[in-house]
Amino acid sequence: MTNLAGKIIRGGLAAAFGFMAGQFLAAGAQAADYDVGSIHIAQPWARATPKGASTGAAYMTITNNGTVPDRVTCESSDAGAQCQIHSMTMEGGVMKMRPVEGGLEIKPGKTITLKPSTVHVMFVDLKQPLQQGKMVKATLKFEKAGTVEVEYPIAAIGAAVPGVPAGGGTMMMEGHGGMMQMKPQH
Numbered sequence: 170m171t172n173l174a175g176k177i178i179r180g181g182l183a184a185a186f187g188f189m190a191g192q193f194l195a196a197g198a199q200a201a202d203y204d205v206g207s208i209h210i211a212q213p214w215a216r217a218t219p220k221g222a223s224t225g226a227a228y229m230t231i232t233n234n235g236t237v238p239d240r241v242t243c244e245s246s247d248a249g250a251q252c253q254i255h256s257m258t259m260e261g262g263v264m265k266m267r268p269v270e271g272g273l274e275i276k277p278g279k280t281i282t283l284k285p286s287t288v289h290v291m292f293v294d295l296k297q298p299l300q301q302g303k304m305v306k307a308t309l310k311f312e313k314a315g316t317v318e319v320e321y322p323i324a325a326i327g328a329a330v331p332g333v334p335a336g337g338g339t340m341m342m343e344g345h346g347g348m349m350q351m352k353p354q355h
């Protein structure tokens with residue numbers, strides 16, 4: 170009974186994902202995959218920001234196909250003055266985010282998905298709003314695998330997954346920064 174329920178749920182998720190992937194393609198965004206050393210980066214995307222926002226976020230899936238752990242940091246981006254990798258945690262009912270110290274670790278054979286409300290690439294001090302349909306670039310530096318420049322197609326404001334408009338069903342963090350507290354970094 171439990172197993173059957175599990176299968177049905179997984180099947181439903183797979184179908185939903187297929188649908189979302191279709192939406193993504195239909196939107197015309199061109200997300201490429203990237204390989205650098207033993208690292209594979211899939212489906213990079215960013216979220217459009219409202220006018221006046223000072224920060225923006227980008228997401229992707231990172232797989233370490235190597236035999237040793239690697240760590241990634243964001244070196245720079247054309248979107249903002251600084252590029253950081255942040256993690257988010259719920260503390261006392263408040264969502265907090267802070268830079269990942271020493272880089273985000275990806276263990277050998279593991280995949281990490283950066284997505285809204287979890288780990289994300291954060292562009293700080295945006296030069297201009299991130300506009301849906303455009304691209305934003307960031308240079309990621311892996312301790313072992315080296316450096317790679319990734320282009321993130323920009324999805325709608327509040328998109329939960331690429332190509333799906335706000336209200337897609339998962340938790341939203343509108344404004345990304347407005348409702349959250351950020352620990353001083355320096």
Ligand SMILES: [Cu+2]
Nearest residue numbers: 255266289291
């Ligand atoms: Cu952040």
